[in-house]
Amino acid sequence: MSLVSSNQWAVETRTRASSMFFVIAAVAVLIAFAAPFFLSRSGIQDLFFILTMLVLAQCWNLLAGYAGLVSVGQQAFVGFGAYAMFATVILLGLDPLVGVLAGGLMGALLAIPTGFFAFRLQGAYFAIGTWVIAEVVRLSMAQWKALGGGTGTSLPTTATRDMVGVKLVQDIFGVRSAQAVDILCYWLALILAVASVVFIYRLLRSRQGLGLAAVRDNTVAARAVGVDALRIKAAVYIIVAFITGLVGALIYVQKARISPDAAFAVTDWTAYVIFIVVIGGIGAIEGPIVGVLVLYLLQTLLADYGSWYLLALGLIGIAVMLFAPRGLWGLFTERTGIQLFPVRRILTGGTNKTNGGTNV
Amino acid sequence: MTILALKNVSKSYGALKVTQDVSFTLEKGEALGVIGPNGAGKSTLFNLITGNVLVDAGQIEFDGRDVTRENPMARCLAGVGRTFQIPQPFDKLTVFENLVVAGAFGSSASESDVTGRCADILEQTGLGPRANDLAGGLSLLQRKRLELARALATQPKLLLLDEIAGGLTEGECVQLVDTVKSVHATGVSIVWIEHVLHALTSVVTRLLVLDFGKVIGIGEPDEIMNSKAVREIYLGIDV
Structure with a gap:
């Protein structure tokens, strides 16, 4: 992006590292699309886990790291989206993919009343408020007898077997329908992950993104220069709810079995997500990408150690917070100055030469 | 033409009256200085004009419009x-x-x-x-x-400056005054709170004196600086 003014001023946001990275990223995405051709079913399931957690983490990072909205109630939108998908399939008899879309829309819809209450709270009270709201939604869903009440229910096997695209995937790979559903869900997760990263990056580089950064740094000053702080925060909250609802629904198309306790689990959908963002680096798009890989590695390495695994996660989380408050990616950027998703607007040109600065 | 008009504006925090029945008008393109001892309510006056603090009583008009109940963002967009x-x-x-x-x-x-x-x-x-x-x-x-x-x-159409010259060297102060003057020359109205009087009086044409939230004088700089009330209260000089 290069904006030249009459006085020969120019603004640069792209760096050499980022331009190179985009080429590598594009190749990586293409390889990822082809993964079902050379990876086993469990490999695809692992990738599905990584990608869905990545989307949840990107959302939480946008919410907490950029909009300053530290929510511990994002499981409300995962679960609500998933239940909306189940309702669409079981009660309306529609395709699960329509259900995924419905999950996103219902997530966004839910964000309007919950935001109305949560936005009256600040800081820690906001965090607690969002958790309480998530519990309320969980308890309400547990009353929904048509979807199994407190014990939950399963998607009818015919629904996933007849899902749009499953037949095609079966023919291409010569696999059974259950595996075809996994592959299809994986592709959708990949599309969603790429789309959400691109969307968040574009948002942060836009005028609204700059306003969001100003609100995060100093709300009073932001209002004084004409930024509508409340509107920007509310928009972020609702958009994040939409994406979180989509992912929640998609996760449960793949799982095919839902219960209120699982769908609204604070550990699975919020604690792990916060871990990913904190470990990787809050307030940077690269952070969740690093964090999700670390979480996956830890899960794989420590899978046989039961509750020691959670203990280790907690200890690592504390260590990173103490010694690298900007996360692993923050540590790396500090040392090398490399940014893969630069959002800085660097002013160049003009009559008096401005120096490059020490922008971090 | 008037750009800013305060009419009987009052604000209290509990029993503390920080702004009491303040009225004044500012003409378009005018520069007004605001002086007064610490705690006189100068910064509160600005917060009332920008909407960071809402008035208890009275009315604020900006650019011919009643903005008394508008938020800071709306007032910024208005100028x-x-x-x-x-x-x-x-x-x-x-x-x-x-x-x-x-x-x-x-x-x-x-x-x-x-x-x-x-x-x-x-x-x-x-x-x-x-x-x-x-x-x-x-x-x-x-x-x-x-x-x-x-x-x-x-x-902005109206620029509110809150003690921007404090702690500057003489040379920096001259630079700053030049900057403010050049902004003023483009037609921007200015209200400037400042303790550095020589910087202030080289730009503004009128001075307003606040003490305990009340306007105790408004007029030309010479006239204000020589008035008995100002010298007693603001400069602490016995006359």
């Missing part, structure tokens, strides 16, 4: 620009980005439209060499300059 006495930079944005936010949102323009103007303001306020540095790393003097620069970037 009220301000600096904060304690600088409030966007720490994790660069100096240039601080101005772009103000330029893009404060005057409802796109980023590319305000780039040139923001860069020019940086040059004008002596922040050019720090354009790409994080605002959080600026010295106090530079933060004060940034306050002024950011307020200018919103393209």
Whole structure:
């Protein structure tokens, strides 16, 4: 992006590292699309886990790291989206993919009343408020007898077997329908992950993104220069709810079995997500990408150690917070100055030469 | 034509009356100085004008419109620009980005439209060499300059300056006065709170004196500085 003014001023946001990275990223995405051709079913399931957690983490990072909205109630939108998908399939008899879309829309819809209450709270009270709201939604869903009440229910096997695209995937790979559903869900997760990263990056580089950064740094000053702080925060909250609802629904198309306790689990959908963002680096798009890989590695390495695994996660989380408050990616950027998703607007040109600065 | 009119404006915090029945008007293009001892309610007066604090009683008109109940954002968009006495930079944005936010949102323009103007303001306020540095790393003097620069970037019709000359060397003060004068020359109305009187009186044509939230005098600088009440209360001189 290069904006030249009459006085020969120019603004640069792209760096050499980022331009190179985009080429590598594009190749990586293409390889990822082809993964079902050379990876086993469990490999695809692992990738599905990584990608869905990545989307949840990107959302939480946008919410907490950029909009300053530290929510511990994002499981409300995962679960609500998933239940909306189940309702669409079981009660309306529609395709699960329509259900995924419905999950996103219902997530966004839910964000309007919950935001109305949560936005009256600040800081820690906001965090607690969002958790309480998530519990309320969980308890309400547990009353929904048509979807199994407190014990939950399963998607009818015919629904996933007849899902749009499953037949095609079966023919291409010569696999059974259950595996075809996994592959299809994986592709959708990949599309969603790429789309959400691109969307968040574009948002942060836009005028609204700059306003969001100003609100995060100093709300009073932001209002004084004409930024509508409340509107920007509310928009972020609702958009994040939409994406979180989509992912929640998609996760449960793949799982095919839902219960209120699982769908609204604070550990699975919020604690792990916060871990990913904190470990990787809050307030940077690269952070969740690093964090999700670390979480996956830890899960794989420590899978046989039961509750020691959670203990280790907690200890690592504390260590990173103490010694690298900007996360692993923050540590790396500090040392090398490399940014893969630069959002800085660097002013160049003009009559008096401005120096490059020490922008971090 | 009047740009700003306060009519019987009052504000209390509990039993403490910080603004009592304040009325004055400012003509378009005029520069008014506000003086008064610490705690006289000068900064509160600004917060009332910008909407950061809402009045208990009275009315505020800006540019021919009643803005008494409007929020700070709406008043900024209407043309009220301000600096904060304690600088409030966007720490994790660069100096240039601080101005772009103000330029893009404060005057409802796109980023590319305000780039040139923001860069020019940086040059004008002596922040050019720090354009790409994080605002959080600026010295106090530079933060004060940034306050002024950011307020200018919103393209205000009325500029409220809150003690921007304090702690400056003589040379820096002259520079600052020149900057304020050049802004004033473009037709921007100014209200300036300042303890550095010689800087103030070289720009403003009228002075308003506040004490305990009340206006105790308003008029030409010479007349005000020589009045008995001001010398007693403000300068602490026995006459």
